[in-house]
Amino acid sequence: MRQADSANEAGLIARILAGEKELFHDLIRPYERMVYLTLISIVKNETEAEDGAQEAVISAYRHLASFRGEAKFSTWLTSIAINEGRKRLRKTKGAAEESIEEQEEEHEGDFTPAPLTDWSEIPLEALERKELREALRVAVTELPDIYRQVFVLRDLQEQNIEETAQALGINPGAVKVRLHRARMMLQKRLVRFLKTTAPARRGFFGGAL
Amino acid sequence: MKLDCKHVWEHISEYIDGSVDAKLRKDIELHLEHCEICSAILDSTRNILILTADDRTFELPVGYSKRLHERLREEIEKSKHEPPVGETK
Numbered sequence: 001m002r003q004a005d006s007a008n009e010a011g012l013i014a015r016i017l018a019g020e021k022e023l024f025h026d027l028i029r030p031y032e033r034m035v036y037l038t039l040i041s042i043v044k045n046e047t048e049a050e051d052g053a054q055e056a057v058i059s060a061y062r063h064l065a066s067f068r069g070e071a072k073f074s075t076w077l078t079s080i081a082i083n084e085g086r087k088r089l090r091k092t093k094g095a096a097e098e099s100i101e102e103q104e105e106e107h108e109g110d111f112t113p114a115p116l117t118d119w120s121e122i123p124l125e126a127l128e129r130k131e132l133r134e135a136l137r138v139a140v141t142e143l144p145d146i147y148r149q150v151f152v153l154r155d156l157q158e159q160n161i162e163e164t165a166q167a168l169g170i171n172p173g174a175v176k177v178r179l180h181r182a183r184m185m186l187q188k189r190l191v192r193f194l195k196t197t198a199p200a201r202r203g204f205f206g207g208a209l
Numbered sequence: 210m211k212l213d214c215k216h217v218w219e220h221i222s223e224y225i226d227g228s229v230d231a232k233l234r235k236d237i238e239l240h241l242e243h244c245e246i247c248s249a250i251l252d253s254t255r256n257i258l259i260l261t262a263d264d265r266t267f268e269l270p271v272g273y274s275k276r277l278h279e280r281l282r283e284e285i286e287k288s289k290h291e292p293p294v295g296e297t298k
Contacts, residue, residue, distance in 0.1 A: 021285045021288065021289065022285060024281065024285065025278055025281060025282075028277075028281070032269075032273070032274055032277055033264075033269060036269055036270075036273060037267060046270055050270055050273055050276070053273075053277065054276070054277055054280045057277060057280075057281060058280065058281065058284050061281065061284060061285070061288075062284075062288075112215070112218055113218055113221065113250040113253075113254065114250075132260065133260065133263075133265065133266045136257065136260055136261065136266055137266065137267065140261070140267075151261075155258055155261045155262065156261050156262065156267060158262060161226075161228075176222070176223065176228075179222055180219075180221075180222035180223070183221075183222050183225075183254055183257070183258070184218075184221075184222070184254075186257050187250065187253050187254045187257060190253070190257055191253055
């Protein structure tokens with residue numbers, strides 16, 4: 001995620017609160033992608049996610065004075081987006097549905113990766129292919145809620161373990177466990193996809209990340 | 210300590226994040242040197258993360274930003290007739 005410079009950001013916030021309200025457009029711009037992705041990771045519907053993203057941003061604008069700067073602005077905004085998403089989820093699924101907060105890790109289940117030896121020979125072009133992106137989108141969407149939300153915050157929005165824990169209201173240990181499982185489930189899903197399309201050639205991502 | 214594959218898999222996520230301790234990191238790296246299966250799993254997982262962080266993988270709806278700022282503009286306009294930002298409910 002493109003992080004705004006935090007000193008600059010604090011200055012912007014002070015000016016907005018002092019009356020230069022239009023500057024809120026600039027404050028939110030680096031985060032509008034993040035807000036949408038947070039919403040879609042919860043509600044899984046584009047229209048609902050966009051409406052929710054707008055609501056979350058408006059809510060952040062209205063309540064900006066309550067942002068005290070203890071958390072990072074991005075974490076504060078993510079929490080608002082998560083709450084908006086959960087509110088919408090409850091509305092669509094009805095009150096009977098178990099809330100996300102109460103979901104726990106499954107203790108049963110296979111979270112081991114899929115072993116194969118030819119992945120390292122997947123060329124860069126394969127990663128450039130649209131079909132692979134589509135497969136990844138589908139696989140992420142189909143992750144169980146608690147795993148998808150951690151994965152999206154951590155690996156898509158590149159927030160750290162602490163920020164992810166804070167935003168979701170869970171402890172850092174749970175973030176690590178869920179993240180690991182999410183990654184392994186995706187690896188397993190996508191390996192199958194890649195295996196059938198991999199031409200034999202030496203890899204590109206051998207070492208550095 | 211000599212690690213088996215299963216042990217490496219359990220720590221692969223933390224290994225990628227650089228949050229395993231120095232000793233375990235060294236053990237994992239020793240294992241990876243001679244284990245193609247684990248190396249492939251590591252590469253594949255890393256590749257998924259690279260792809261995930263790529264902006265083209267998860268795209269925003271066309272016009273999302275424009276509509277968002279339009280809505281915000283209306284809200285800001287409305288709030289100009291109200292007390293300063295943050296004091297409204």
